[in-house]
Amino acid sequence: MIRSFSLSFAVFFLISVVALGQEKVTLNGYVRDVSNGEELIGVTVYIPKMSAGTVTNPYGFYSLTLPKGTYEIQFSYVGYAVQTVTVDLQGDVERNVDMLSETTVMQEVTVTDKRVDENVVSLQMSKNTLDMNRVRKLPALFGEVDIIKNIQMLPGVITAGEGTSSFYVRGGSADQNLILIDEAPIYDPSHLFGLFSVFNADVIKDSELYKGGIPARFGGRLSSILEVRTKDGNNKKLGVTGGIGTMASRIMVEGPLVKDKASFIVSARRSYVDLFLRAANNDNLVHFYDVNAKVNWKGNNNNRFFAAFYSGRDVFNFGNQFGFAWGNRTATFRWNHLFNERLFSNTSIIVSNFDYKLELKDPVQGFKWTSNLEELSVKNDLSYFINTNNDLTFGYHITGRRFSPGRIAPNTEGSMFEEVNLQKMYALDHGIYISNQQRLTDRITLDYGLRLSIFQNLGATDIYEYTDPQDNSRPVRTDTLHYGAWQNIKTYVNLEPRAAARYMLGEGQSVKVSYNRMVQNTHLIAAGTVPVPFNTWNPSSPYLKPQLADQVAAGYFRNFKDNMLEFSAEAYYKSMKDVTDFADNADIFFNQDLSTEFRQGKSYSYGLELLLNKKEGRLTGSVGYTWSKTMRKIPGVNQGQEFPANYDRRNVVNIQAAYDYSARWTFGATFSYSTGRPITLAEGKYQFQSYNPDIVTSRNGYRLPAFHRLDLSATYSPRKNEGRRFKGTWVFAVYNAYNRQNPFTIYTRVTKNKDGDTIGDGYTKEARMIYLFPILPSVTYNIKF
Structure with missing residues (x-):
């Protein structure tokens, strides 16, 4: 199949060159x-x-x-x-x-x-590119500029609330977003449970979010692609940038290895809450760090080489009780090769690893739990510029993954636990694609393509057969099938068509439409609303089908006042098949029969997104509004009845503004409002002997109160002293300026008084709301050499 695919392209190239080359x-x-x-x-x-x-x-x-x-x-x-x-x-x-x-x-x-007028004339819709210069002027929690927090302010993007870097795009769940740094996947983008993200703004060169109309070169997720690329390093002169913040500090060094030919960049960031706690003799130590590094070398104008590295980790230790840690590590090697004036190639070798550890420190109940997901990818992407009316892209990607869902082992001699290893799982993921962007007339431009997804679930592993795979109350195994290394267990083949069109209505305005099908073969095994690092991933298998999504979108784009104001209105409808959930009261962790807990069904989402953007002048900013609805219907979940998704927020308003008051002062503000997200609450209780369990009648049958928050910032840039080599800036910020108590979640407990003492017979329960952050001021000093 691959050989015939290559032959077709060779014939196409030959015809194109003969027809156009003379x-x-x-x-x-x-x-x-x-x-x-x-x-x-x-x-x-x-x-x-x-x-x-x-x-x-x-x-x-x-x-x-x-x-x-x-x-x-x-x-x-x-x-x-x-x-x-x-x-x-x-x-x-x-x-x-x-x-x-x-x-x-x-x-x-x-x-x-x-x-x-790029906003109007470009073919791409449902895509947002972050302007890092503007992002740096906006308020940031603890002074740390965070692109994830800015992405959560975009139309069509929903957040689960404070304290998380997870985001939900057009009805998709958090695991349905593909997050890339220098082409390598990041499986958990958060530090300190979402207070920070893994992306250090100092080193970011470019970041783009695709919500729809996703190019054929991308695959593997249903909802969105966040592609982040880091800087290559200054090949002209040596430079140093750094910052000292309220909770973390950072430094970046870049410069030429060989001027105009090779360069490097290295950045590091670390929080220091644990240092303060250690100084106060507090055993509860919490910190994170991350490191970015990159080198590039220009062999000649036809060959360029890049090597990029990322490593980040969070560590939590709570005295002698328990501790946990998680982290991402990636490495990317890229080779850009120019075959001729029209044919450009990028070849990448990518390694990614996500792991976590959990340890309970107890003489009797002590254990250590470790898990990780590793993958190795090889990609070849080519661009063939046929003429001014046709740009052809095509390529082949292959990714191998090893899923290690868990190993639990005793960490003391007297521990009640025995060592248990859940089976490792293996998979190969192939992607072959081709697409063409074609300009038919001055008014009409098309983009059409096709991606072929081939997914193989491989051994070595054992597959259990059951009397009833949907009976998770008491699963009965009937047989065990043994598969050797690299032996094929199950293969899934799916076609993913992509299409988009733009029609110019006149100067400064256009309409655009797009359609894409996406396939996802990796599934997040999650028990809660907000993904945490201790969720695991599983490949598609005999008991877990690939998830599929079809999305159509249409939009109107218009610019005003000589392109100073950009306006867009987009409507979309997304239908998803075989989305993964779990049976009510599912046993997810360390379950050898986890496949009996899987439930797959349907989901749909539709919405309207409005955006007004001002990119020029002393006052810049944007106003965005989203109305959306996301529903799910999954057999075995909520008694088979339709229910709203955990992240279904009907109305969202986001406002961002930056004002250059003078050459010294810049002021920034952001405001967010969203209706409350669904939550599952108890509607009663019953008593059985000494037990007092809750009665839950429907999933996500209630909603939390509305969320809203105002953040403010002021940046001061002192006049640079000509005798100094560095320039410093001060950033003053206030998070949650009017001290709103935004609900994070609600839980039930036995009724207690303000001193924590139980009231009455101990069977009466009450609902309690948890909120995370009050008003938080911060000061950051940034320096640049």
Whole structure:
């Protein structure tokens, strides 16, 4: 199959070259930041004479095939001055372009060109690119700029509440988001249970969230793709950036290894709450750290090499009682190769590991629990720039995974536990894709493609057969099937079509539509509303089918006041099949018969997203509104009746604003409002001997109160002393400015008085609300050499 696939492409290329190669020539090159040599992703390359163009790919490369002649080419990118170059194309030409950032522009040149209306003319919809310059001006918890917190402010993105880095996109659950850093997957993006995320803002180059219209090169998740790329390192000069915050500090060093040819970047961040607690002789020690590192080398203009590394970990120790830890580690090696002026290739080798540990320190009940998920991927992505009207992308991905759901072992001689190892599981995931972006007319542009997903559940492992696999009360095994290493257990094959279209209504406005099917073969084994590190992952298997989602979306896009204001309205409908849940009262942890707890059913979601964005001027910001509904119906769950998903919030309003008051002061504010999320509560109780259990009649039958919060910040940049090599800035922030007690969850307990003493006979119960954060001021000092 792969051989015939390659042959088809070879024939296609031959036809394309013969048909187009004689009359046209090619302009290509890289677009970079002039100050540090960083390649810029998504730069618009536009030819006014032909009303056509392209954008730089994820590696900063562009290619245009044009008839011979002289052209003016406009290069435009958010946060940079528009640059126009004139090129006389009588043959193939390589033209690398260095762009000036807004800061450099204000100091050195006057900008007169109008920026291209990218929001309207681009084909992509349901995609958000974070402007890191603006993100840094907004309030941040404890002074730590966090892209996850900013993503949670976007239309179509729902948060479960404070204290979590999880987010839910267009009706999908948190595990249905693929989170990538330099192409490597991150399975838990949180530090300190969501107070911070794994992404250090100092090292981030670019971040994009795809909510719909997902390109064919992505697969493996149902709802969204968050793609984060780190900086390559300044290849011009050595630089140091750092910050001292209320709870954590960080430092980043970057510079050339060989000027203009090779560079490096290293960043590290650590919290120090544990240091204060240790100084106060407190045994409850909590901390996190993460490290990013990257090197790149330009062999020549046709070959570039990159190696990136990430490691992060959280550690909690509560005296002599218990402790736990979790972390992500990734490594990525990339090779960019330019075969010719039109054919660009990226080959990546990616390693990722997510693990956690839990330990109970007790002479009798002591145990240590460890689990991890490892994967190795090889990817080859190619871009073939046929002409100004057709950009072809295609590739092949293969990923091997090893799931180690748990090993429990006694940690003392007198422990009541015996060593138990849950079976390891193995899988191979193949993805073959092709897509083409085609400009039919000045008004109509299409993007269409197909992805083939082939998933193999492999040995070595044992598969149990049951009298009734859906009977989790008393599972009865009838047989055990033994599979050797690499022996195929179950194969799932799915096609994932993708399509999108844009129609220009006139200058400054357009309509767009998209459709995509997504397939997910890894399943989060979670018992609660908010994912925690101690949830495990399982592959698709004989008892667990792949999850499938079909999404259609339509949107209207319009810009006002010379592109100063961007407005968009998007509506979507998503239907999901074989979504995974668990039977009521399921036994999830350390269950050798976990497959009898699986329940799969249907889910649907639909909604409307409105966004008004202002990107220019002293006052910048956005106003977003989302109305959505997400429902599930799963046999064996909630008595087979339809119920709202845990993250079903009907109305969400998010406002962000940054105001450049002067060259020294910038003020920022964010406000969030959302209706309460569903929650399952007891509706009564009954007594059986000494037991007093709750009666729960329906899943998610109640809702928490509404959530709202205001955050404020002020950034002060002192005038730089010409005799100093560094520049410092102060960031003052207030989280939850009016001290709102936002509900995190509600639980029931035996009724007690304010001193904690039981009231009455000890059988009467009361509901108690938990909220996390009161008003929290913070101060951060940032420094840059």
